[in-house]
Amino acid sequence: MFLQQLVNGVALGSVYALIALGYTMVYGIITLINFAHGEIFMAGAFVGLLLVATFKVNVFVAIIGAMIFCMLMGVVIELIAYRPLRKSSRLSALISAIGVSIFLSSLALMVFGADAKGFPDGAFPVRQIKVGSADISTLQLLIIGVSAALMMGLEFIVQKTKIGKAMRATSEDYNTSALMGINVNRVISFTFALGSALAAAGGVLVGVLFNAVSFNMGLMAGLKAFAAAVLGGIGSIPGAMLGGLLLGVSEVFGVAIGYSSYRDAIAFTILVLVLLVKPTGLLGQKITKKV
Amino acid sequence: MADFLNSLVGSIDPYMLQIFVNVGIAIVLALGLNVITGLTGQLSLGHAAFMSIGAFTSAMVTIKTGLPFVANLAVTGVVTAIVAAMIGFPILRLTGDYLAICTLGFAEIVKVFFLNFEPTNKALGLTVPPAKTAIPMPIYVWVVAIFAIVLVTFVQNSRFGRALKAIREDEIAADAMGINTARYKIQAFALGSFLAGIGGGLYAHFLSYINPSDFGFLKSVDILAMVVLGGLGSVPGAVIGSSILASAPEFLRFMSQYRMLVYGALLVFLMVFRPNGLLGGVNLTDLLLRAIGKKPTSKG
DSSP: OHHHHHHHHHHHHHHHHHHHHHHHHHHHHHOOOOTTHHHHHHHHHHHHHHHHHHHOOOHHHHHHHHHHHHHHHHHHHIIIIIGGGTTSOHHHHHHHHHHHHHHHHHHHHHHHOSSOBOOOTTSSOOOEEEETTEEEEHHHHHHHHHHHHHHHHHHHHHHHSHHHHHHHHHHHOHHHHHHTTOOHHHHHHHHHHHHHHHHHHHHHHHHHHHTOBOTTHHHHHHHHHHHHHHHHOTTOHHHHHHHHHHHHHHHHHHHHTTOGGGHHHHHHHHHHHHHHHSTTOSSOOOOOOOO | OHHHHHHHHHTSOHHHHHHHHHHHHHHHHHHHHIIIIIISOOOOSOHHHHHHHHHHHHHHHHHHOOOOHHHHHHHHHHHHHHHHHHHHHHHTTSOHHHHHHHHHHHHHHHHHHHHTOGGGTGGGOEEOOOOSOSSOHHHHHHHHHHHHHHHHHHHHTSHHHHHHHHHHHOHHHHHHTTOOHHHHHHHHHHHHHHHHHHHHHHHHHHHSEEOGGGGSHHHHHHHHHHHHHHOTTOHHHHHHHHHHHHHHHHHGGGGGGGHHHHHHHHHHHHHHHOTTOSSTTOOHHHHHHHHTTOOOOOOO
């Protein structure tokens, strides 16, 4: 029982972590809460669904297709809705992000309709593997495996490549990096592309897991992933992974011990409690304000 | 008097009247958030939570007691303000986005609480009996809205309001000047929530049906968009912002299915072209004086 729930929780948590990474990276660089991120996750799920249902490709190809599509989408959104606002107050950019989010979800409502769509049968062969007392489905293994691979890929890009170094420099100090000859606009576009690709992968995985893709799936998933990013310490990449896993596991355990009608409140209760004890999140750095 | 007002309200097209009332309620809500976010600079993403606390408190007061509507609204506002002060005490230590996400989390918790709360019918929602007053609701809403406008204008120019603006501009400097920032922030939070509670009470009695799901994240965002669109910290701005956004979905109705799409795009474009809001940094009295040919008095 315990092992079973733990696996369920880790599978859900790794999807939260994938989405949370996008929030945290964007926040780390331009201190914007990108509210449209949940909608990118939703778009990724729809693109994956279309690829599987119409073009009969397998799930891995669908994930890659959705990632590429959402990369472009993330970059375009940044270009249209956030870049003109970079010099103005952060609240204006926030409202602009909310506008994008409303726009995208109503667009999805118009194009795909209000009811949830399911993946066609046999989109991914599901088998149960017995490990000890737990039944682990191949689907959960797929989710955990893909998420782990993507996060390792991200860690490699951020830590070992030149553009990753530029990203870290920009999030450390925007103005100085610009003076040091880093093309800041390119770095920001790249960050949006990376974050959106991860969210798209998360979208396809969630779509396959719950077998439901709908126009409003982005809102709650986005809010929870954002909570996960803040829980881990916003701006910190390992923090987002930790926060996502923690929220996923505690949500599944909360439901398992009988608080299923409080499901959506569990994540936020943990978040509020942690922030009261540790105001910058679990792995966030304490920034001393200079006067 | 009541008969005259009733016939007056009856003579207006009901559809227009409804838009008119929605605008009035939105003004009360937006002015409340304007005190928290506009004046004090504390970003709150959970204003709808206080609205829902107000709506349910007010509905329960009407159902359980025979208080007249004025007293009902006063009780509602005070209860909401007390809850806000209790919440604000721990969470206002947080700054910036951590505070924002905490208010968001709190709002979700309140929503789930009401969804599971037996006395208010859980997720079925609550049918609210008519308000105990002879004055028709639309007029009531607008009297309260005007009261809110006067109250916030007065607060803005008072010693209290200046302290809040000092906190918004620079919290550390305000602290160094001897302003008790923690106390003022909690008071501002309570005042803003007081208005949110009253707005919720009006909303409950005007619609006569409330459901916890009506007060979700999107409602908070709606109110925030009104405040930011009008111009943060500006009372006329909040009034104009809420008038535009509360009526926009109705006036965009001719586009039927495209209207939310247009609404979203509109928010983006307004922000891109007017990042400080429609009336941000505009002094309305100066403009009026200039229009009638007087030299504006410039004061900061």
